[in-house]
Amino acid sequence: MRAAMRPLPLLALAATLAAALSASPALAEAPKVVASIKPVHSLVAAVMEGVAEPTLIVRGAASPHTYAMKPSDAKALAAADLVFWIGPELEGFLDKPVTATAKKATSVTLLEAPGVTLLDAREGGAWEAHDHGHEHKHDHDHKHEDKHAHEDGHDHDEVNTHIWLSPANARAMVAAIAEALSAKDPANAAAYTANAERTARSIDALDAELKAALAPVAGKPFVVFHDAYQYFEAHYGLNGVGAITVNPERRPSAKRLSEIRAKIGGLGAACVFAEPQFEPALVNTIVEGTPAKKGVLDPEGADLKDGPGLYPALMRNIAASLKDCLGS
Structure with a gap:
């Protein structure tokens, strides 16, 4: 008959647990x-x-x-x-x-x-050809620069x-x-x-x-709500020709809206894009009486779930919106 196992004495059990804990690597607390x-x-x-x-x-x-x-x-x-x-x-x-x-x-x-390359902000509602050339790029090591x-x-x-x-x-x-x-x-x-x-x-x-997806619409002109997409345009060879507003915190003037409408007509802008964070009615005003279509671009992922998957989803959504509107 098998002998029953006798429980370890209390002191021995405590010593065994202490040894096991000391042998295990401590989990580092991650920074907040x-x-x-x-x-x-x-x-x-x-x-x-x-x-x-x-x-x-x-x-x-x-x-x-x-x-x-x-x-x-x-x-x-x-x-x-x-x-x-x-x-x-x-x-x-x-x-x-x-x-x-x-x-x-x-x-x-x-x-x-x-390693981050910077582009100069574009001025005015309708960008001139030299402003759209993405000529002013900055690729500095900022470690020893003034903050601003x-x-x-x-x-x-x-x-x-x-x-x-x-x-x-x-x-x-x-x-x-x-x-x-x-x-x-x-x-x-x-x-x-x-x-x-x-x-x-x-x-x-x-x-x-995205390069493969956007290649067919690379040359087609379009107007955005504000100048948030210049890096995307420059990287993929896209043809943004103007923005409804320079400062998204302020409603654009009647003069600016008129300037953008003229740009749509003069360059044949195929699409005008709103953003989910700002007033979409302005886009309706801009495209009224023009052949331009309406679309939505979101530079920040307003409707996307937070987390590691947001960035690729954001970039794919921008590409899909551009391709759907400019390619139709």
């Missing part, structure tokens, strides 16, 4: 990370996948151009170890809170990330801030995100590096897919 807008949050979430999830500030269909901070945002910033944002030129509402509220956090301004100025004399107020709409810039942003996370959290650096490499490969594949 805040991201400003949905495209930035998506890239940060992709790099942090499997480690932790960043907190998003501008949710849903809200726009960084008009956003007002909430108490929950301030609470997240106060607890943050890292804050990723484009910069005060886009998320002006964060300019003071990043300093005053996120006191213990490292602020990563992605507009200044190494370039060595060539262009301050960031003159720069188009929608940098994530270039796949090349998105890859540079991913690298900067991984570097900042690894510096803050060395215990998880290998995971951040592997995630960043995987994300960069997926962006390359996405880029090739």
Whole structure:
């Protein structure tokens, strides 16, 4: 008959548990990370996948151009170890809170990330040919620059801030995100590096897919709501000819609307695109009496689910909207 197993004495059991715990590697606590807008949050979430999830500030269909901070945002910033944002030129509402509220956090301004190419903001509602040539590009290492100025004399107020709409810039942003996370959290650096490499490969594949999809409509002129798509246009050889408004926070004047209507007629703009974050009635006013069609472009993913999958979905949606309207 098999002898019954006798329970370990209490002291021996405690010693066994202590030895097991000491032999197991301690799990490193991931940093608390805040991201400003949905495209930035998506890239940060992709790099942090499997480690932790960043907190998003501008949710849903809200726009960084008009956003007002909430108490929950301030609470997240106060607890943050890292804050990723484009910069005060886009998320002006964060300019003071990043300093005053996120006191213990490292602020990563992605507009200044190494390898990011910047394009000058275009002026006026109807862009002239030389303004649309994308000639003024900046590709600086910003580590030793003043926060708001370039060595060539262009301050960031003159720069188009929608940098994530270039796949090349998105890859540079991913690298900067991984570097900042690894510096803050060395215990998880290998995971951040592997995630960043995987994300960069997926962006390359996405880029090739979109180039093939957009090639048939590359030369067709169109008008956008505001100048958010210049990086996308430049990368894929598209022909944006004007914007309804320079500043999406302000309603365009009657003179500007008239100028855009003339541009549609003069260049035969095939489409005029609204944005879900702003007043669509203006687009109806613009296209009335013209042959131009109406479409919707969303530079930030208003209706998309937050997370790593948002960025590729955002880029595919923009490409699909352009192809559907310009190709029909």
